[in-house]
Structures are given as structure tokens and as C-alpha cells.
Amino acid sequence: MMKLQLLYNEYLNIKFNRGLPSVRTNCLEYYLLEDNSAQLLFADRKNESFTEWVYELQPRDPNYTVNPDWKPMLSTIFKHLDVYDELILYYLLFTINTTTSIVKINPFNAMNDFMKNYCFFQLAQLTDTSRLNDKQRHQLRDFFFFFFLYTHPVNEETLYSFSFSGQDLVHTKTNINMEHYFSIFHDYYIENLDKHRDKLSLAPHEINASKNLTMELLRSLEGKSTKLTMPPEKGLEAVIQLINDVDYLIHIYSENKTTLFGIMRDFLSDNRSTPYRDHCFSTLLQNYVSYILYFEFDEINDLVDYFKGTPLWCGMIINKIFTDAIFIRKIMKQNHIDITEYKNVIEFFDQEARRIYL
Structure with missing residues (x-):
């Protein structure tokens, strides 16, 4: 199994130009492109990426046909699935990958990119947060998941x-469990590779790595x-501790909120800017x-x-709160x-905050 934390560290390393040694995880590794973007590629074939191999498998769009006369690929297993649902499940797979x-990054995608990454990270934190009750946890989970999809962006x-x-996570209309669906989806292509050779160049072990x-x-x-x-960085210890431990953030805020404000002040007084510091x-x-x-809100x-x-x-601080993301809106x-x-x-x-909110 791939260690997601190792991959996440590598993602942050490349994204924020941290200059740490690269780590190869399983049969996938990051490949830096000329425009400073990076894709996770299958290590043995530099022309196929983790996100793009499913491009060719995108189902036909039934919305362009008056009476679609075909069945979803996995209709024998998922009886309630129709061709419209199948396309939506494909979009979710692509969004997650x-x-x-x-x-x-450019001015038009910076906010969406930050918010999608932020929501993914928070969804991975929430279960461990004991200082929120179940209702609060569920509220925030729905909130983060909405924005995870919204900022991809997906269609309505x-x-x-x-x-x-x-x-x-389930597809509400059919009650299909997404973990189960994605597992069967990958297994189908591993088992029926020859049938789909026109669309698929991967080997079974690569599809399996992608599935994992x-x-x-x-x-x-x-x-x-x-x-x-x-991951840690010198001089960011206090900020990173609060990011990695939401319970601790809520605790110090309830005990003495100026402790949190003091950490913010210390960050700003240590006037060094690097992409990773700014992201944190x-x-x-x-x-x-x-x-x-x-x-x-009155806090x-x-x-x-x-x-x-x-x-x-x-x-x-106020302008970053209001313009780095639209959660507050x-x-x-x-x-x-x-x-x-x-x-x-x-x-x-500032001008940007006024444009958005006033």
C-alpha cells in the first residue's frame, strides 16, 4: 500500500518549492513540467499520469442524446445505476484523483486551488477532533466536502x-457506496484489460497501484x-502544531484566545516569506x-x-481571512x-475584499 503521508509530503515539497530530496512512492512519482505544474506519473512510462489514465474511460455523455440506448459498464453489478449516474461517478473519481x-497558479485559479487542498486536508482531520460534538463534526464535514467539489469545480x-x-461516502440517489464502486471499477479493468486495449496502455499492476x-x-x-x-519547518513549530491538532487550537482558544492571536503576531513579526510558510x-x-x-462569528x-x-x-490578517477563501462568505x-x-x-x-463583500 502507498503511504499517503509520504505522497502528501512530496506534493507539498514540489508545490511550495521546499527543496527537499524527492521520494518515489510505489510505481508512481511526481514529474515536474516546464510551466511549474507537476503530475504524478507511472514511473515506468513517463507519458501516462495517475489522473489522465481514466480520461479515455470517460463514459459517453447521455445528456446529448434524446433516448440513451446503452447501459452503464457495471450495470450487472450495480442494478440501480443509470447512464447519467455513471457519468457523475466518473466525475467524482476524476475530482478525487x-x-x-x-x-x-494564476490569479483566476489561486483561490480554488487553495480551497480544494485545504478541504481535503481538513476532511482528513475531522474524525480525530474530540472537542467538536457529532453534530458540529457532521456540519463541518458537509461544509468541507461541498467546497472540495465546488472548487474543483464540478457541475451542479x-x-x-x-x-x-x-x-x-455514498451516491445519494442509488445508495451506492463509493469505496465499493471504485474498487469494482478498477478490478473490472484489470480483469478485462484485453477487451479495452484500444483505450488502456497500463499494466495490471499499474491499475492496481492507481486503485490503491x-x-x-x-x-x-x-x-x-x-x-x-x-510536515515540520524550522520557525513554524507553533503554527504547524495548531494546524495538525485542531483540538489543541480549540483548547487554547477557549482557555485564552490571546495565545492564538500571539502566535499569529509572532508569525508576522518574523518577517520571512516562503511559499510554504505563507501556505501554513x-x-x-x-x-x-x-x-x-x-x-x-462575533469572535x-x-x-x-x-x-x-x-x-x-x-x-x-483580515484580508487573508476574507480573500484567500470564501468559506467566511x-x-x-x-x-x-x-x-x-x-x-x-x-x-x-482592501480593494479585493471590498469588491467581493461590499
């Missing part, structure tokens, strides 16, 4: 097609695996949004009170919060 892709239909039954990784990614999303952690700080700020403001007043004496830092909408009533907050808004 592309979590491993490193794309070239796919966005609302799945739900959790206990810890299992897809399953690990899915189990992480479902919160069934060992939680992922952000953005993650910490969105954790404050997800685990504190989600349940009590934002205490943050502003603490930092208003250093307006530059206060503006930096969804939270305000859910709770019918009008941000214009928070004059102390919006006075720190």
Missing part, C-alpha cells in the same frame, strides 16, 4: 449527488485513515474561520481588538450575517 495534481449535478452515511491510491484518497476524505499532517499561515487563518467563526471582534494597534498586521450567508454591520472589520478591507 486530481487532488494529487499540482497546477500552474455532481455537486449535490453525494452524501455521507455514517463515515461512508484512489482508495487512500477516498478514505482520507471519509476520515477513515490516519489523519494527514503538515493561510491554513491557520482558515482554521480560525472554520473552527471558531463558523460557530460564533472576529476580539481578533480586531487585539490587532487594531498594529493596523498593517490587522489589515493583512458561506458562513455569513448561512447565519444571515451582514458584514456592513461590522464597521471595525470592514475598515481594514
Whole structure:
């Protein structure tokens, strides 16, 4: 089995140019492209990637046919599956697999890329969080999973097609368990490789490696695996401890919230910028949004009170909270919060925050 944590470390290493030695995991390894994007490739064939091998297997789109007259490939096993459902399940498979892709960042995709990665990481954390009750955990899981799909982005239909039954992700309409479906999907191609040689160049052991990784990614999303952690970096110990241990974040905030604000202040006063440091700080700020403001939005007043004496830092934190992601917009909408009533907050808004929220 592939160790997902090792792969995740490698993903962060390449994405944020950390310069650490590369790790080959199983028969898949990252390959850096000229535009600074990177794909996970099958090590023995540099022309086939983990995300792209299923391209050729995309089902025909029944939405372009008045009366589709074909059956889903796995219809004998999944009796309730129709050709519309089959396409949606394919989109989910592709969305999960592309979590491993490193794309070239531009102003138009930066927020979506951050949010998809953030939600994947949080879904892998939630099960272990004992300071949230079951209702809170389920609320946040649905919230993160919605944005995981939304920021991919998937079409409207796919966005609302799945739900959790206990810890299992299921296709709501048919009640098909996704772990079961993806397992059968890969096994079918391993067993019927010759029949699909026109679309498939992989060997059985490569499809099996792909299956194992897809399953690990899915189990992480479902919160069934060992939680992922952000790897350490010198000078970031306090920030990374809070990211890797949500219980600790909630605990220190409830004991004395200025402890959390002090860690933010220390980060900003140590004025060194690297892509990984900035990513970790953005993650910490969105954790404050997800685990504190989600349940009590008015806590934002205490943050502003603490930092208003250093307006530059206060503006930096507020604008990152409001423009690195739109989680806070969804939270305000859910709770019918009008941000214009928070004059102390919006006075720190930069042009981008004003454009989005005012």
C-alpha cells in the first residue's frame, strides 16, 4: 500500500518549492513540467499520469442524446445505476484523483486551488477532533466536502449527488457506496484489460497501484485513515502544531484566545516569506474561520481588538481571512450575517475584499 503521508509530503515539497530530496512512492512519482505544474506519473512510462489514465474511460455523455440506448459498464453489478449516474461517478473519481495534481497558479485559479487542498486536508482531520460534538463534526464535514467539489469545480449535478452515511461516502440517489464502486471499477479493468486495449496502455499492476491510491484518497476524505499532517519547518513549530491538532487550537482558544492571536503576531513579526510558510499561515487563518467563526462569528471582534494597534498586521490578517477563501462568505450567508454591520472589520478591507463583500 502507498503511504499517503509520504505522497502528501512530496506534493507539498514540489508545490511550495521546499527543496527537499524527492521520494518515489510505489510505481508512481511526481514529474515536474516546464510551466511549474507537476503530475504524478507511472514511473515506468513517463507519458501516462495517475489522473489522465481514466480520461479515455470517460463514459459517453447521455445528456446529448434524446433516448440513451446503452447501459452503464457495471450495470450487472450495480442494478440501480443509470447512464447519467455513471457519468457523475466518473466525475467524482476524476475530482478525487486530481487532488494529487499540482497546477500552474494564476490569479483566476489561486483561490480554488487553495480551497480544494485545504478541504481535503481538513476532511482528513475531522474524525480525530474530540472537542467538536457529532453534530458540529457532521456540519463541518458537509461544509468541507461541498467546497472540495465546488472548487474543483464540478457541475451542479455532481455537486449535490453525494452524501455521507455514517463515515461512508455514498451516491445519494442509488445508495451506492463509493469505496465499493471504485474498487469494482478498477478490478473490472484489470480483469478485462484485453477487451479495452484500444483505450488502456497500463499494466495490471499499474491499475492496481492507481486503485490503491484512489482508495487512500477516498478514505482520507471519509476520515477513515490516519489523519494527514503538515510536515515540520524550522520557525513554524507553533503554527504547524495548531494546524495538525485542531483540538489543541480549540483548547487554547477557549482557555485564552490571546495565545492564538500571539502566535499569529509572532508569525508576522518574523518577517520571512516562503511559499510554504505563507501556505501554513493561510491554513491557520482558515482554521480560525472554520473552527471558531463558523460557530460564533462575533469572535472576529476580539481578533480586531487585539490587532487594531498594529493596523498593517490587522489589515493583512483580515484580508487573508476574507480573500484567500470564501468559506467566511458561506458562513455569513448561512447565519444571515451582514458584514456592513461590522464597521471595525470592514475598515481594514482592501480593494479585493471590498469588491467581493461590499
